[in-house]
Amino acid sequence: MSYGELVERVKKISNVGHAAGVLRWDQEVMMPEGGTPARSKQLSTLSSVRHDLLTDDRTGELLNAAEPENDEERAVVREVRREYDRATRVPNELVEEISEATSEAHPVWASAKENDDFDEFAPTLEHLVELRREYADYVNPDVPRYEALFEEFEPYLGLDTAERVLSTLRDELMPLVDDVVASDVSPEPLPSVDEDAQEEVVRDALDVLGYDKEHGRLDVAPHPFSTGTQFDARVTTRYSDDPLDALTSTVHEFGHATYTLGLPRDEYGTPLGEARDLTVHESQSRFWENHVARTRAFWDFFAPRFNEATDEDVTPRRAYEAVNTVEERNPIRVEADELTYHSHILLRFEVERALIEGEIEVDEVPAVWNEKHEEYLGFRPESDAQGALQDIHWSHGSFGYFPTYSLGSALAAQVDAAVRDEIDVDEAVREGGFDGIRRWLRDEIHTHGKRYETDELVRRATGDDLSAEPFLKYAHKKYGEVYSV
Amino acid sequence: MSYGELVERVKKISNVGHAAGVLRWDQEVMMPEGGTPARSKQLSTLSSVRHDLLTDDRTGELLNAAEPENDEERAVVREVRREYDRATRVPNELVEEISEATSEAHPVWASAKENDDFDEFAPTLEHLVELRREYADYVNPDVPRYEALFEEFEPYLGLDTAERVLSTLRDELMPLVDDVVASDVSPEPLPSVDEDAQEEVVRDALDVLGYDKEHGRLDVAPHPFSTGTQFDARVTTRYSDDPLDALTSTVHEFGHATYTLGLPRDEYGTPLGEARDLTVHESQSRFWENHVARTRAFWDFFAPRFNEATDEDVTPRRAYEAVNTVEERNPIRVEADELTYHSHILLRFEVERALIEGEIEVDEVPAVWNEKHEEYLGFRPESDAQGALQDIHWSHGSFGYFPTYSLGSALAAQVDAAVRDEIDVDEAVREGGFDGIRRWLRDEIHTHGKRYETDELVRRATGDDLSAEPFLKYAHKKYGEVYSV
Structure with missing residues (x-):
């Protein structure tokens, strides 16, 4: 009872x-x-x-x-x-203080970014860091503060996993990026097409991938996201010059929504009907974005449809290269390619951990950021607006969130390998047959909700603990092929 | 403190x-x-x-x-x-029982209406009536049950006011309707135009009337409504064959939204920042719909704009007549003209009061409905779907709501008379100058929120207690002119 x-x-x-x-x-x-x-x-x-x-x-x-x-x-x-x-x-007073501080922080951060003035944001950031340290001490005094905050977003993987995955990615990916940058290959971007045609492309993509419109909808938002429940999971997108931006971003959000829609309906409202935290969620969006929509097989299938909607004449090979372009000098995380993305995360992870653990002070953040940016990405951002003020997360009081992006990306590759053990993904995708893939993900991951702790869920679905190896294997193979390195 | x-x-x-x-x-x-x-x-x-x-x-x-x-x-x-x-x-158990019963009732009602089968809905209605009687006994045992329920929607006007206003309307309007029906004049409907043109018309109307798009939006809904707060008050509309339907319905919802937007922002969340119940709300929507958008002055101003958007060539006189057409035999309340509307309300009021007070049983409802329909409207509806099953209200467990529509309409005319004591409304409207009218309504009504009890608010704004007289005067003048009676 x-x-x-x-x-x-x-x-x-x-x-x-x-x-x-x-x-x-x-x-x-x-x-x-x-x-x-x-x-x-x-x-x-x-x-x-x-x-x-x-x-x-x-x-x-x-x-x-x-x-x-x-x-x-x-x-x-x-x-x-x-x-x-x-x-x-956590005492109620602290919860309220954090809630007030974060709602006040957002406009301050936005204005500081607009004005490219880190000092404008510094006192606010200082206050948020202090509150989050205090919060960490209450919520789990047995571990370092940053770990206590990381656990808020990722309860069952352990910060050591994040460290291991991120440092492996750093050590193994940076040489690959160097090779890619040194290569003679330089993919040509797709022609820009008008918004109506882009919308036709992304709506067609959602249709063929199997987005359930009875339980979802597509809208435009300045920062694309997905939200909802297993009864109503919505995606958003935005349109830019490059039609591949809207497409890959929509497929990414489709991956999130498909996870949400795969949660068991009769467990709505209980943990068995809720998604297993950020890493697994991100693995689902990245799976569809990277391991489906960035494959050659996908473009063999989709290029004719893209041409139909846009009145262009793009070959599968050209689209495949364009969607896998590694940009040498882009300081913006959300625009980064699959490889340099992890460098963006690594630097944020190191900066925010040092900040929370008191190893650096707020006023040192821009300098440390830029130094690490040079170390991991090979150049310095031109401004703090493109550097330490770039992301919204800290203004939300979120510290410890960033690593889950890389963990999710690594897990996506691990899931992809497991799916490919059972399904000939390329053949299915080339024929526009996505049902089997969706079913695999639903049966092995979505339907379990929070039933298993994350590490167990990963082991059950992929047969192994989370690691960077499948991603590295995938990255070397694909980028070796695209860039002939 | x-x-x-x-x-x-x-x-x-x-x-x-x-x-x-x-x-x-x-x-x-x-x-x-x-x-x-x-x-x-x-x-x-x-x-x-x-x-x-x-x-x-x-x-x-x-x-x-x-x-x-x-x-x-x-x-x-x-x-x-x-x-x-x-x-x-009211005991919590009863609140929950009512909540469950109403959420179960809606699909039953919808199906019964679809199938034109009153018996399908009868047991559900019976149950709702019993629960509401019980509720009335708890909530105010000192007054008749129907009065206790009416007070839920209209706390400070008194059921006796509703009775007085409704019986005056019945006695005075029915002869006018008879004259109109006997007249030789029969206005011609406006040509139907496509949805895009209709949308242009209604968006233009919202613009010229002064709808604040920074704090609102227009969408399509199957049953137009308005909702929101003084920071964000939205309207909906729908498009049919007759372009005047969408227009008058949008202006109606604009009136509701304008009331909401006129509530004091710094009192958001307190009764001083909330609207004064249903009668006053309806008076605001009817004011704009009937006393602005159905005037000759409005069409002198708006007909050229209508023509511009629709590529038609409608004269102000023709539009004015069309928008004031009295339909002799329409059984649908929401489509009724200003005059016969009150007959629809009167019959609902009498049926639901008799039902709640136990003077008639549920299975007698269709017969009583049809009898009163004949008495007040001059004909019987062809089916229960167009009769006792027509409205959604009872399936929501709402009894005592209907009279507020007529009270709101009467109050709109009383407000109109008061506005005209201070502003030359026709001249302003003919020139597209709606600001002064909006300001009057805001200062005399909107800005007070629930500060005054309804009867006091009415007296302060209009100088008099609520009565049917201003509406009758207005109706005789306008319909006398349109129909030469």
């Missing part, structure tokens, strides 16, 4: 969170600009309502009294217990 | 309600169909969270301890007290 009551309470907490998700989607995609003051208050209310429900003594009583009767029920109790423990360890 | 705490709590309650409003807008306008199961659960969670916050003992303690120091603060306490008292008088 009390297990049932616990689940009812958990569903209530989850529904408040999903309601907030709808409000955030609306804010990014539909809300008129003037709506901000009211929307901020609505979101902060939902956040505090959710926190109150979670940390209420009643949740603790139900957790203590719950008598789970099987593995699924034990997984539910494990996940709720973890979240309850972390939430109750 | 405890007044301040009360206000904080009230804002929290209000924000949960507004968050639910965003979810409902999304559900009607944006949500993919498959999202329904999750959305229902999110909405029911927010509803129960709101109810729990409102009825918590803490709210009562804060109310008892509050020491309001001026009229505004006293108004806040009065409004919160009223809502708290009504909510706490």
